[in-house]
Amino acid sequence: MLPILLIPEKTDVELDAVAAAWADRGGEVRRLGKYWVRDETIAGRPVAVYGNQAFAFVLAQLYGAELLSPDDTLITRLGVRWSRRTISLREAGALRETDFPIFVKPVIPKMFRPGIFNTLADFREATGTLPPEEAVMMSSVVSPIIAEARCFVLNGQVKDIALYEGEADLFAGEAFVNAFLQHHAGDLPAAVVVDIACSPQTGWFVLEFNASWGAGLNSCDAALVVDCITAATVPA
Secondary structure: OOOEEEEEOOOOHHHHHHHHHHHHOOOOEEEEOOOOOOOOOOOOOOEEEOOOHHHHHHHHHHOOEEEOOOOOOHHHHOOHHHHOOOEEEEEHHHOOHHHOOEEEEEOOOOOOOOEEEOOHHHHHHHHOOOOOOOEEEEEOOOOOOOEEEEEEEEOOEEEEEEEEEEOOOHHHHHHHHHHHHHHHHHHOOOEEEEEEEEEOOOEEEEEEEEOOOOOOOOOOOHHHHHHHHHHOEEEO
């Protein structure tokens, strides 16, 4: 039996698809407006959360749940076989002009918009008052990227994979993910999203990891990933 699915009141196509898939499986769906107010009719009952980070974190605290999230820094420890690029963890203030151009992403989401920065001045302009000790992940630039795909994974098994940018051989992409999981499933939470990208020079490679409770479908089938969303919320 499915737990109660808690999703934001403000709707969109992907939330509607997940809600419909949940209802088709016989599960109860609650769309929450003032989600920061504890609903005593939900308290004490099993729940699953699906929504943005602020929404999810508040609900997890209110209803005694834990959200499974991947280690954002895992990408920096993967071998080149999987990442196809050099990735390192640095403090923002330690970046130097000779490092650029590079792709930079914050370890803590939303601190600044990740992207390719051509110069140190570009990076500083985009990050504004970011503390110099803030951890960032920097990687060499892979170009061109011809496709990106999203993969929902549960217990080391691919539940669904779909292209969300460009065109490439998705069967080869899924084979790459399966090979990666044979080596690294133990480094990931039970439910996780693995995003991969493809370049003509490198083939498929791991782009990043995301939490199943907050990742958009990005063309994946909601009915196939319901179990991933369910497993991403556990009792605290």
